[in-house]
Amino acid sequence: MHELRSIRTSSQPGHWLQVAIIFITLSAVTNQNSSAISCFLIQSNTETEEVQPAEYTMSNSLNTNTNLECHLSSWSSQYIYKAAVTVEVNVFHSVELKVMQNISGIVSCIWSHRQSSKQCSLIYTSENSIVSLELLKVTDKDAGEYELSIKNEDTSYTVYFAVRVRSKPRKPYFKEYERRVTCISRGYPPPSVQWLFCISPNDRCGNRTGIILYKDMDSYGVQRVEHTMRARKLLEEHIWCCAGNDFGRECTQLYTLDLRSVIPLPEIFVKVGEPFIMRCRARYKTFHFNIKWSSESENKLWWFEESEYVTGPAMVRVLFASAHRMEKNNSGNYTCVSSTHPSKSAIITLLDRGxxxxxxxxxxxxxxxxxxxxxxxxxxxxxxxxxxxxxxxxxxxxxxxxxxxxxxxxxxxxxxxxxxxxxxxxxxxxxxxxxxxxxxxLQKPKVHITSKADLITCVSYGYPISTLTWKKSDDVSFNCTDDIMEGITYGIPERKIDNWKSNSTVDLTNMTGTFSVCCCAMNSAGSSCENTFKNVKSIQQVQNNFIFPIATGCCALCIVLLIALVFNKYKKQYRYESQLQMIQYIGPSDNEYIYIDFSVLEYDLKWEFPTENLELGKVLGSGAFGKVLNATAYGISKPGVSIQVAVKMLKEKPDVSEKDALMSELKMMTQIGHHENIVNLLGACTLSGPIYLIFEYCCHGDLLNYLRSKRETFHRTWTDVVMDNNFSFYHNFHQDQKSSVRAGISASNGSNTTISRTQEFEQTRQGQEVTLSSGHSEILQHDMEMKYENTRSYDDEEDLNVLTFEDLLCFSYQVAKGMEFLESKLCIHRDLAARNILVTHGKMAKICDFGLARDVINDTNYVVKGNARLPVKWMAPESIFEGIYTIKSDVWSYGILLWEIFSLGVNPYPGMQVDANFYKLLQSGFKMDQPFYATDEIYFLMQSCWAFDSRKRPCFPQLVSFLGYQLSNTEALVYQNMDNTHCKDDSSRTSSLNGVNFESISEDAEGDQEEDSPMCQ
Incomplete structure (x- = not known):
């Protein structure tokens, strides 16, 4: 059951919020001859610290644990039950229908409502199974009768529930028949209707109920009420009809053109087929005057007049215009004309829909x-x-x-x-x-200062973002007047729930003497200052007066460091944090961003999965903070079906920060959503015991080891595979559907869908002469004439244990698609590498985050830099030297990943150590050479990803388009290169897609020009 809870900072009276849960317990005897069903309505309240109107805070009419009294209503072979008590839900509240049943055998079920049906989802427990149907923020369309059909091999069960949605009445409307005007309203609970005669319905004014002409309730529980008045009683200037019930009141004024009033009528809207009525009213001192309607409408309304003498004396004439059903040609300008008054008009517009x-x-x-x-x-x-x-x-x-x-x-x-x-x-x-x-x-900044040795850190909380300044004075009066200009660093502002956190640090190493230091924060709401006192002696004084203490301290420090080194072998050194992060841009520059803090958001319990339905298996990976296990999940995808999954969990006795980090990762994954090229979240176990995150299981492990294991079986083209395998497998292929990865590739601006590689090879072969041995040429000619009508399946590929150049392109394309999806969700990966790509059935590549279960301490790919271990060889220069991570830094890492793929798993920058010389080479623009298995086009793509200026790198949608184009032409390009090896022109290397020239992009990357790359315009 979901709770809707409002976060508040003050305590005020709450109100009741209904979340109805219906439990139906079904039990069947062995011979299936009888069945017992019990139905209950359970209410729970959620306090919202908010002052609300009395009519909105009323509790529901049904008490907690009300028996809905389901009774058997048929003695046929089907067991039919109906709840005698109606379920009532307030409008915009939520309701969840749950069924607990223990019917033997294979069970299927369907929910039906208003001629629509929805397949049930069963969750199995140790004793029974649960069927659930959620109705969130219900409206009128959710009212009516709900039918639950449950079937096993022998018997059918049907349970009916009546659901009523309680709300304010519908706005009343009018219709006219035989000089009687009827006010009509609908609602549940049934409304009461009144006619009011005053300027405003909120004023004290006379009222009449009229004649209650009709009351009826439709199948959705909504009651229609009609009150009728004779037209001769409706001659006042202001006439309202109001309908009200316990949830509110709605009023409608009768459209009236009063010729003595200066207030015009607004434009009148009417839907085609609705009834309509409008009045023209005039008052004059004698009866010697008349009024009439004038209209250019093709289809005239029905007009009639009513009049009476009133005190004054005077005569009041009212001319009614009405239609039982408005048509499209009733639109137009309607003018009321009188011999004694200025004319007035109203515009009526007919609509097909609201x-x-x-x-x-x-x-x-x-x-x-x-x-x-x-x-x-x-x-x-x-x-x-x-x-x-x-x-x-x-x-x-x-x-x-x-x-x-x-x-x-x-x-x-x-x-x-x-x-x-x-x-x-x-x-x-x-x-x-x-x-x-x-x-x-708006919050005036609150400033807090902490001091450690010669460093003073100032933290400010306020809204909007505060500007921090440092000052000092040469006395202890804290009257700071002199600006501090050197040794100041500023941190990235961090958005909290209700304010901004700003921070700055000043280094006083180069300052000596006794003085006061002040940190001041200022924003549009005000300014605040905090100060501290410092006594910094000169280096010479320290050398003269503290030589012995310093020597003693150094010895003590060495002892402490020795103890710390031993202690750190048994203690975690780094704080766990997911590499995958969602960012929020707050400025135009790359370094003006913050990570979204998911720890303050609520976890959606719809992802919760019963721990007892999870059977843990062997460990797939283990790291400093946690591990990933193989597991079997029962009923997580389909009722009654078990699948293999991967479970991410912390190690024993995790601290609070690690639990918070794992829960933040869970909330982030629920926000990201599903995509075929990321390792998708399937569920989680958080309510009892350890926290488990349940992900898709990828049977072939990570891409890095997959590529290395296939080096001996790599073939440049499928023609090589055909020849090496004597063509025998081609005759056994079935007409299997292509993978969605290959079948779905198309150029980004609507170009043709990918041609199957066998068809493309056939087209290429017809335009070229391929010299083959006589023994194989006849067989190959025979197969080509068949135009490869039978396509190979991925199971056949995996059985052959082969890897082709097209597979390398396909892996590259899939990773780009996954990153394109993450980019659309404002996600950055920060550790994009072949070791963090998993491969599953059908050579499907999926992006993952190994952060929890990777042994970064012993993994040589992660180099110590500062107080962290970083994958430096995969990181963009701005990430290494400035700590900036954006989607463009992921593009750099993607270029390194391409190099890994087309070298079949060689470590980047082979033979180079990550040291000062490596950093200098990187800053000078050094780039790796072309990998052995990459074409010139792919190498140009890598170089474009390695542009030193992040603005000149391509974006992932353009990478997807280019790789899709390359993949769709793989066989033709390979054979063309084989045939034209001796006459190849450098200009032919350039591939163009949608007007984007990758050769020019590569030159931009080499030359570091001023303009942005055209890739992301």
């Missing part, structure tokens, strides 16, 4: 806690809408105010100055829209 005119652009507001502020949503809509405000998945009521120009307005003021995102949701059956408001509270 609309909502709302500016959905996000709004961001910065306010002070002393400032009165309300979110305001203004829109025009037809028909009438229902709306709600959301904060952290908790709903709050929406009140609408009509303006004179036909627009509606909703305000939300009860935010209690809590920062965050507030969402306005509005719908009218035809359209539904969202608008997001972000509230930021």
């Amino acid at each position: 609309f909502i005119d709302l500016n959905t652009s996000s709004e961001e507001h910065e306010i002070d806690t002393n400032e009165e502020f309300c979110f305001v949503a203004v829109f025009k809509a037809y028909p009438a809408v229902t709306c709600v405000w959301y904060y952290h998945s908790t709903s709050f009521p929406c009140d609408l105010l009509n303006t004179e120009n036909g627009y509606s307005m909703s305000k939300y003021c009860n935010h209690n100055y809590v920062p965050g995102e507030y969402i306005f949701y509005v719908e009218n059956g035809d359209v539904h829209l969202n608008k997001t408001f972000t509230l930021n509270i």
Whole structure:
């Protein structure tokens, strides 16, 4: 059961939020002749620290653990049950229907509602199985009868539930018949209807109920109420019809053109097929006047007049215009004309469907806690809408105010100055829209200073981002006036839940004497300062006065270091952090970004998987902080089906920071979503025992070892494979479908889909003369004439244990596709390498993050730099020297990964040690030579990824397009190169796709020109 909980900083009265869960326990005897079913409604409350209207905080009419009284209603071979008690849910609340059953045999089930059905998902426990159906933020369309059908091999069970959605009544509307005007409204609970005669329905005014003409309830529980008044009783200037129930009140004013009023009618919208009525009203001192309608509409409305004498004395005439069903040609300008009054007009527009005119652009507001502020949503809509405000998945009521120009307005003021995102949701059956408001509270900076040796660190919390400055004074009065200009470093600002954290450090190594140091933080909300006192002696004084203490200290330090070295063998040295991160850009420069802090977000329990359904196996990988195990998961993909999975977990006795890091990784993976070229999250176990993250299992391990294991069986083309295997396997191929990786490749601007490599080879062969031995040529000619009608399957490829140049291209393409997906999610990998790519059935490549289970301490690929171990040979220069990680630094790493692939797993920069000389070479623009198995086009692609200026590197969508083009022409290109080896021109190496010339990009990478690469324009 999901809880919707609102985060608040102050304590105020809460309200009840219904989350209904229906448990149905089914038990079947062995002979299947009888069945017992029990149905219950269970309610739970979620307190939201928010002041809300009384009508919105009412508790539900059903008590906790109410028996829904399911009774057997048929004695046929099918067991049919129906709940006698109706399930009632407030609008925009959530409900979850759950069924616990222990029917023997293979069970299948279907939920049905309003002529639509949904396949059930079964979760197996030790005693029974559970069927679940979630209805989130219910609206009117979710009301009605729900049918659950459960079947096994012998028997069928059906259970019916009636669900009613409680909300304010629908906005009333009018229709006319035989000079009677009827006000109609619908709702649940049933509304009461009143006619009101005053300027505003909120004023004290006379009311009449009229004649209750009709009451009826439809199959969805919504009751229709009609109240009728004779037209001769509807002659007042202002006439309203209001419908109300326990959840609110809705009113509609009768359209009226009063010839004495200066207020015009706004444009009137009516949907085709709806009834319509409008009045023209005039009052004059005698009865010697008349009124009439004038319209250019092709289809005239029906007009009739009512009149009466009123005190004054005076005569009131009202001319009604109505239609039982409006047609498209009823649109137009309707003018009321009188001999004694100025004419007035109304514009009627007919619509095929409703609309909502709302500016959905996000709004961001910065306010002070002393400032009165309300979110305001203004829109025009037809028909009438229902709306709600959301904060952290908790709903709050929406009140609408009509303006004179036909627009509606909703305000939300009860935010209690809590920062965050507030969402306005509005719908009218035809359209539904969202608008997001972000509230930021101005906070004067709060400054905190810490001192360690000659370093002073200043941390500031406030909103907006604070600017930090350092000052000093030469006395102890803390009256700092002199600016400190040297030795200052600034950290990257970090966004917290309700403020920004800024930090700066000043190094006082080059300063001596006694003085005060002040750190001041300033933003638009104000400024604050914090100070400290320093007494720094000169180096000469230290040498003269503290030689013996220093010597003693050095000895003690050596002893401490020796103990620390021994101790560190048994203690973890590095803090666990997932290499995969989601970033949030906060500025135009590469270094102006922050990582999203997932520790403050809530974990969605829909990913939770029962621990008892998980059977752990052998260890696949182990690292400093955790390990990855092979496991079997029962029912995680399909009911009753077990699959192999990989389980990521911490080692025994993890500390709090490691648990938080693993939970943050879990929340991040739930946000990223599914893609075929990443190792996808399947579920998690977090509620009891150790934390398990459940991922897809990849049977062939990592790409690096896969490539190395296939070096002896590498073939340049499939023609080589054919010849080496005597063609015998071609006759056994089946008409299997190609992998989605190859079948789905197309040029990024709508070029043709990939041609199968066998067909492409056939087309290339027809234009060239290939010299073969006489023994093989006849067989090859015979197979080519068949045009390879039988395509090979990936199982056959894996049985042959072969690797081709096309496979290398395919791996490269798949990784680029996965990174393109991660880029769209604002994710950066930070450790993209062949060891972090897994290979599964069908030579499918998937990007993963080995961070938890990689032994970075003993892995020579990870070099000590500062206080961390980094994969320096795969890192972009800005990541090594400036600590900047962006999607463009991942592009550099992707270029190194390409080099690994087309060298079949050779370590990058072979023979080079990561030392000062390596860093100098990297800064000077040094690039690796072309790997043995790469074509010139692929090597140019690598070089473009290694542009020193990150702006000149390609982006992943362009890499996908280029590799897709290369992959689709693999066989033709290889044979062309074989045939034209002696006449190849350098200009032929350039491949162009969608107007992007990779030769020029390579030159940009070499020359480091000023313009950005055309790849990502």
